[in-house]
Amino acid sequence: MGEMEQLRKEAESLKDEITAARKAVQDLTLQDHVAGTAVVGRVQLKTRKTLRGHLSKIYAVHWGDSKLCVSASQDGKLIVWDSYTTNKVHAIPLKSSWVMTCSYAPSGNMVACGGLDNMCSIYNLKGKDGNVKVMRELAAHTGYLSCCRFLNDNEIITSSGDCTCVLWDIETGSQKTVFAGHLGDCMSLGVAPDFNTFISGACDFTAKLWDIRDGQCRQTFGGHESDINAIGFFPNGNAVITGSDDASCKLYDLRSDQELITYQDSGIMCGVTSLAPSLSGRLILAGYDDFNCNIWDSLKAERVGVLSGHDNRVSCIGVTPDGMACCTGSWDSFLKIWN
Amino acid sequence: EAFGTSYHHTSLHHTAEMFSCVFLSIVQMEDVIARMQDEKNGIPIRTVKSFLSKIPSVFSGSDIVQWLLKNLCIEDQVEALHLGTLMAAHGYFFPISDHVLTLKDDGTFYRFQTPYFWPSNCWEPENTDYAVYLCKRTMQNKARLELADYEAESLARLQRAFARKWEFIFMQAEAQAKVDKKRDKIERKILDSQERAFWDVHRPVPGCVNTTEVDIKKSSRMKNPHKTRKSVYGLQNDIRSHSPTHTPAPEAKQPTEEELREQIKFGQAQLDRHRLKMSKVAESLLSYTEQYSDYDPFLCTPDPSNPWISDDTTFWEMEASKEPGQTRVRRWGFGINEVLKDPIGREQFLKFLESEFSSENLRFWLAVQELKKRPIREVPTRVQEIWEEFLAPGAPSAINVDSKSYGKTTQNVKDPGRYAFEDAQEHIYKLMKSDSYSRFIRSSAYQELLQAKKKLGGIQDRRTSFEKFTRNVVSGSGPAPSVMAYLTYQTAALVRRSLSGALSHPQTL
Numbered sequence: 001m002g003e004m005e006q007l008r009k010e011a012e013s014l015k016d017e018i019t020a021a022r023k024a025v026q027d028l029t030l031q032d033h034v035a036g037t038a039v040v041g042r043v044q045l046k047t048r049k050t051l052r053g054h055l056s057k058i059y060a061v062h063w064g065d066s067k068l069c070v071s072a073s074q075d076g077k078l079i080v081w082d083s084y085t086t087n088k089v090h091a092i093p094l095k096s097s098w099v100m101t102c103s104y105a106p107s108g109n110m111v112a113c114g115g116l117d118n119m120c121s122i123y124n125l126k127g128k129d130g131n132v133k134v135m136r137e138l139a140a141h142t143g144y145l146s147c148c149r150f151l152n153d154n155e156i157i158t159s160s161g162d163c164t165c166v167l168w169d170i171e172t173g174s175q176k177t178v179f180a181g182h183l184g185d186c187m188s189l190g191v192a193p194d195f196n197t198f199i200s201g202a203c204d205f206t207a208k209l210w211d212i213r214d215g216q217c218r219q220t221f222g223g224h225e226s227d228i229n230a231i232g233f234f235p236n237g238n239a240v241i242t243g244s245d246d247a248s249c250k251l252y253d254l255r256s257d258q259e260l261i262t263y264q265d266s267g268i269m270c271g272v273t274s275l276a277p278s279l280s281g282r283l284i285l286a287g288y289d290d291f292n293c294n295i296w297d298s299l300k301a302e303r304v305g306v307l308s309g310h311d312n313r314v315s316c317i318g319v320t321p322d323g324m325a326c327c328t329g330s331w332d333s334f335l336k337i338w339n
Numbered sequence: 340e341a342f343g344t345s346y347h348h349t350s351l352h353h354t355a356e357m358f359s360c361v362f363l364s365i366v367q368m369e370d371v372i373a374r375m376q377d378e379k380n381g382i383p384i385r386t387v388k389s390f391l392s393k394i395p396s397v398f399s400g401s402d403i404v405q406w407l408l409k410n411l412c413i414e415d416q417v418e419a420l421h422l423g424t425l426m427a428a429h430g431y432f433f434p435i436s437d438h439v440l441t442l443k444d445d446g447t448f449y450r451f452q453t454p455y456f457w458p459s460n461c462w463e464p465e466n467t468d469y470a471v472y473l474c475k476r477t478m479q480n481k482a483r484l485e486l487a488d489y490e491a492e493s494l495a496r497l498q499r500a501f502a503r504k505w506e507f508i509f510m511q512a513e514a515q516a517k518v519d520k521k522r523d524k525i526e527r528k529i530l531d532s533q534e535r536a537f538w539d540v541h542r543p544v545p546g547c548v549n550t551t552e553v554d555i556k557k558s559s560r561m562k563n564p565h566k567t568r569k570s571v572y573g574l575q576n577d578i579r580s581h582s583p584t585h586t587p588a589p590e591a592k593q594p595t596e597e598e599l600r601e602q603i604k605f606g607q608a609q610l611d612r613h614r615l616k617m618s619k620v621a622e623s624l625l626s627y628t629e630q631y632s633d634y635d636p637f638l639c640t641p642d643p644s645n646p647w648i649s650d651d652t653t654f655w656e657m658e659a660s661k662e663p664g665q666t667r668v669r670r671w672g673f674g675i676n677e678v679l680k681d682p683i684g685r686e687q688f689l690k691f692l693e694s695e696f697s698s699e700n701l702r703f704w705l706a707v708q709e710l711k712k713r714p715i716r717e718v719p720t721r722v723q724e725i726w727e728e729f730l731a732p733g734a735p736s737a738i739n740v741d742s743k744s745y746g747k748t749t750q751n752v753k754d755p756g757r758y759a760f761e762d763a764q765e766h767i768y769k770l771m772k773s774d775s776y777s778r779f780i781r782s783s784a785y786q787e788l789l790q791a792k793k794k795l796g797g798i799q800d801r802r803t804s805f806e807k808f809t810r811n812v813v814s815g816s817g818p819a820p821s822v823m824a825y826l827t828y829q830t831a832a833l834v835r836r837s838l839s840g841a842l843s844h845p846q847t848l
Contacts, residue, residue, distance in 0.1 A: 007599040014606035025614045033621035043637060048647045059555075066655060074555075084646070100556055116555065146556055152712035161559065171714045187556065194676075213758050217605070219612075227557075236627045238620075247364060253624075255615035260624075266412045267422055269367040273554075280631035281624075282638060289364070290425050291548075299625060308421070312548050322658070324636045325647050331552075339636060339647050 022258040030251075030260045030299065040282060040297045043305035048325065051081050051335035053088055058329035059115075061316045064104030069318065070111045071329055072102035078113050080104075080125065083327065083337050090132050092123055098144075105150040110135065112156055114145030120158045122170055138168045140175050147189045149198070151212070157198055159186035165200050167212060177215040181208060188230050193237040201228030207242050209254060221252040223259050230274045234298075235281040241298075243272030249286050251298065263296045265303060274316045279323025287314030293328055307338055365429075365459050372431045375406060376451060382406050387448070395525045397435060397448040404444045420444055428550045429458055433536035438487060438544045440536070450529065456537040458551075464541050467508065468571040470497040472538060474512035479519070484531065489545050515572060537571075630673060634666070642666060663687075665791040672789075675768075675776040679704075687788065691779050699736035700767050700775060703729045707764045711757050722755035730763070740766050 056075035063069045067084045076097030080090040098116035105111065114120040120138040127133055143161030150156045151167075155176070159165045165179040165186055184203030191198045197218065201207045207228055209219040221240065230243035239260070240252045248264035249272055263284065270289035277284050277298065284296040285307070293314050295305035307314075312331035319326045325339040375381050382402050387394040400423075407419040423442035427433060432449045433440055442449075456462070473494040476484050486494065501508060519527060543549045594602065632638045636645050642664075646652045657664050663683045671678045671687075678684040685705070692698035706725050713721055729738050730748060740748070744762040751759035779785055 004596060004599070007596065007603065011599055011602045011606060014603060014610060018606065018609050021610060021614060025616045027616050028618040028621060030617070030621045030624070033618060034625060037625065040638065045637070066658075084652075098555060116559065144556060144559060154712060154714055161556065169715055171716070185556070213761065219609070234624075235631070236624070239624065245364070247367070253615075253617075253620045256617050256620045257609075257612060257614050260617070260620070267414075267418055269371075269422070270364040270425070278635050278637045280628045280635035280638060282628040282632055282635060290421065292421065299628065315554075322636075323634065324641070324645055324654075326637075331548075337647065339645060 022256070025256050026258075031301070034299045037299060039300045039302050040304050043283060043295050045295070045305065045307055045326070045338040047309050047336045047338055049083055049086050049337040051079075051083060051086055051337070052333075053079055053091070054333045054335075056333055057312075057315065057331040058333060058335060059100050059315055060102045060113075061318055061327050061329040061335060062102055062104045063318045063320050063327065064106075064108050064111075066320045066322045066324060068104070068108065069327055069335075070102050070104045071316075071335055072099040072113050072115075073333065074099070075333075078102055078111060078123070080111065081335070083325075083335075090125060092132050094121070101145060101147045103148045103150055103156070105153055107153050109153055110150070112148050112150065114148055114158065116144050118142065118144060118160070118162075120145055120148050120156065120168070122156070136170050136173050138166075138170070138173055141166065143185065146185065146187045149189060149191050151191065151195055157189060157191065157212075159189040159200050161185040163202065163204075165189060165198070165210065167215075177212070179208075179210045179215055179217070181217045181220075182206070184227070187228060190232045190240075192233055193235065199231050199233065199240050201231035201242050201244075203227040205244070207231055207240055207252065209240070219254065219257060221250075221259065223250060223252075223262075224248070226271070230272055230286075232275055232277060235277055235279065241275055241277060241284060243275040243286050245271035247271060247288075249275060249284060249296065261298075261301050263298075263301050265294075268294070273314060276317045276319045276326060278319060278326075285317055285319065285326055287317045287328060289313050291330070293317060307336075309336055310334065365457075368426055368429060368431060369457065369459060371411070372426065372451070374410065375403075375432075380410070384451075393525070394435070394448060394528075396529055397450055400434075400443040400445050400447045400449060403432070403442060403449060416444060428540075428548060430456065430536055430540035430550075433532070433539065435532050438535075438539050439547055440539055440543075450532055450536075452536055453530075453533050456533060458540075462537075462541065462571070463551075464538075464571050466497060467501065467504070469493070469538065469542055470501055470508050471511045471515065471572055472534070473497065474508060475515045475519075478512060478516045487544075493542065511572065634670060663788065665789065668785070668788045668791075671785070672780055675772045678776065678779070687784070688776075688779055691782055691784050692775060694784075695778075697775065699729065699738050700771050702736060703738050703760075704764060704767055704771065707760045710760070713757070715757075718757055719755045722752055722759050725760065726752050738763075738767060739770075 051071070054071065054073040054075055054077065056073050058071055058073045061069055061071040067082055068080060068089065069083055070078060070080045072078050074097055076094045076099070078092040078094060078099070079088050081087070082089050094113065096115060096117040099113050100115035102111060102113040109126045110122055110124055112120055112122045118139065118141045121134055122136040122138070123132050124135040125132055138156070138158070141158065141160040141162050141164070143163070145158055145160055147159040148156055154170050156168050156170055157165060158168065163180070163182045163184060163186060166175050167177040167179070168174065169176050179200070182200065182202040182204050184205070186200050186202045189198055189200045196213070197209055197211055199207055199209050205222060205224045205226060205228060207221045208217050210216070211218055224242065224244040224246055226245035228242045228244045232241050233239070234241060234251070238254050240254065241249060242252070243249045247268050247270060248262050250262050251260045252258065253260050263286070268288065272286050272288055274287040275284060282298055283304070284298045285293055286296065287293045291308065291310050291312055291314060293307035294303050295307070296302070297304045307328060310328065310330035310332050314328050314330050316329040317326060325337050327335055327337050329335045382398045384396055384398050387397055403423050404416060404419045407413055407423055408416070413419050413422065420442055427440040427442050430440065430452050432451050435448045435450050473486065473490055476486055477494070498505060522530070541551055641654055643653050644651050646654055658667070661683065667681070667683070671681065671684045678688050689698055689701055692701055703725070706729070710718065710721050710725060728734055729736050730740070730745070740763045744766045748760060748763045
């Protein structure tokens with residue numbers, strides 16, 4: 001047979017062998033192991049603050065520390081909030097109103113955003129004269145900017161509709177590493193707690209784990225039946241949580257290289273837009289197209305709570321680094337703080 | 340049926356290919372709707388007599404809620420209402436007397452939408468269609484078809500926008516109205532309501548959510564000719580910007596030889612990787628969540644309180660202070676990462692190692708972490724400095740690294756980048772984890788912090804607790820007023836005494 005045919009067969013048989021190898025370590029399922037553990041009791045979170053100020057759909061929110069967060073809206077503004085007092089610390093007008101993502105640097109010195117302009121714009125919050133100005137415009141993607149996350153004040157990772165993720169050097173504005181491999185638009189990314197790796201979720205229904213240093217894809221996880229819109233690390237850094245248009249969330253473990261559990265329910269019929277684990281990882285908060293946010297017991301895969309209060313889709317969600325509160329952002333133009 | 344059901348079936352195939360992102364939820368909903376309409380197990384549809392007329396083909400909101408509760412895995416009425424409202428908002432059934440598409444758990448009458456108008460047909464009706472529809476409504480002399488205020492406004496706006504084409508639109512509306520008049524009265528009632536419900540989805544009442552809105556990330560992928568540009572009323576004329584094209588869906592690209600080789604290489608690496616047993620992984624997840632549940636404010640009330648709930652920021656003040664609390668110190672014992680993550684933890688760890696004259700490992704690790712955050716122009720100098728301090732022959736803070744890592748690092752330093760010391764750092768990290776860290780946790784310095792031996796800053800403590808006490812009382816979580824009055828007197832006396840000069844002798848308090 002032809003060489004191409006031989007290669008195709010080899011690739012196929014490798015896939016089967018990998019499936020078998022994964023099965024070989026399934027001595028016990030997660031459900032079996034936690035059968036003796038009780039489900040977490042009903043979790044009832046209340047809205048403690050409502051952040052009003054945006055005039056249109058909110059597309060993204062990201063916590064900087066236990067009180068400060070940044071949000072991006074289709075009204076063409078980036079707002080930095082002191083969520084505790086509900087004061088707006090900065091209201092940054094954007095060149096392009098088609099913004100899809102925003103990020104707060106861990107140092108608190110910068111924020112970034114991007115969207116249909118295919119660029120990631122970095123803003124310096126601690127400028128000398130107090131004004132917030134564009135510091136850098138990172139341009140090289142050939143598709144929309146779906147997500148961005150700072151590693152530190154000098155490096156940021158972006159995911160794009162051009163199916164790639166990129167590590168940028170902010171100072172020089174150059175691409176340091178291009179992470180290519182996804183076969184569909186990259187929709188979301190998450191950085192590992194140790195900052196050595198990151199994960200991406202895409203419209204090819206897979207999640208990939210990347211080594212930041214050498215640019216290699218270390219692992220690929222499939223199983224979803226539609227676009228993966230949201231992705232995040234489990235707090236221990238050893239597992240990955242994904243949320244998809246197929247109305248389910250999944251937990252994949254990195255060390256056993258496979259899916260551990262799926263979070264779904266016949267009463268949920270719409271896509272997952274966003275997700276965030278609680279500090280211990282026992283709870284997973286996920287935002288959906290049906291205006292609600294569901295709280296899942298991550299080990300027992302049961303719904304233990306609902307956050308309902310938004311009048312339109314929940315588009316983004318985040319839990320503070322100290323785990324004290326979670327923030328939901330919605331197409332109804334409001335952000336709500338819950339705990 | 341007037342609008343034809345066959346169109347629905349053929350378009351479903353196209354939909355599947357182009358709209359995977361919205362399709363799945365629509366398929367699931369339409370599945371449920373089909374079950375709702377089942378003759379045997381569906382919702383009982385009936386004709387209701389009212390005054391001089393009949394209301395055909397209706398069922399009540401309560402009927403829907405009850406059916407959902409019985410036939411789906413739904414917990415309670417709230418959930419049923421939520422799901423039902425979602426389906427109504429998408430237009431699968433609608434209240435016959437209201438433009439607002441929500442579900443009410445009462446006797447309000449609802450009707451099913453005809454499959455022709457279902458979302459799976461991917462309608463994107465043009466304003467010209469909407470204009471014809473509103474115009475038609477004004478021609479029919481029926482109270483139930485009178486335009487609502489927002490519809491009258493829309494009509495006025497459309498008349499201005501389509502001023503030049505209005506004659507054509509008017510003619511279309513007239514033609515439609517003529518055809519409608521010929522229909523059976525009951526059939527007309529049903530069709531009119533279904534048509535109105537269709538427009539309630541695509542031109543919602545101001546203030547209502549438009550469920551046809553799509554995330555811009557998805558809509559930019561949907562820019563393709565497969566979308567149904569067909570006019571709702573079959574308008575074939577120059578108003579349409581272009582005729583619907585039917586290019587076949589792009590074939591999934593066959594991988595090239597190079598791509599296949601890459602796939603095989605990646606596959607081989609995947610196959611060779613070590614996989615941990617699921618039981619071990621499950622155990623590790625369980626123990627992690629258990630260990631940290633005390634620190635998870637959604638599971639355990641934080642000490643002293645959650646600032647968001649109590650309006651008391653003591654928790655954050657304590658985190659920022661130089662004095663680490665007991666719970667915080669306990670967390671350092673969970674693993675070396677907890678110590679390295681916490682600035683105070685790092686400080687205490689370093690202090691301990693310095694007391695043992697073995698701090699070079701930790702200092703090296705910290706220096707390399709800091710290096711990774713430096714601007715690129717500072718990196719070469721910094722790499723040189725770290726090399727001189729820790730690794731060069733005769734280095735003042737010499738660290739012990741395995742020969743392989745040492746060799747690699749020597750090479751890296753010649754062409755210095757942010758990750759020049761990765762191998763060395765990993766080796767040192769493992770060393771610290773197994774050696775220095777365990778000594779630290781067992782040390783008396785750490786144990787003392789863990790026992791929370793308070794320093795002699797007694798007054799500060801008391802004053803803070805007085806403040807906390809009064810705040811608790813004010814917020815209603817403190818003791819009864821009479822008790823409070825007595826205690827306040829006592830505490831006030833205490834504070835007065837301390838202020839009057841006992842500051843240098845806190846023990847007298």
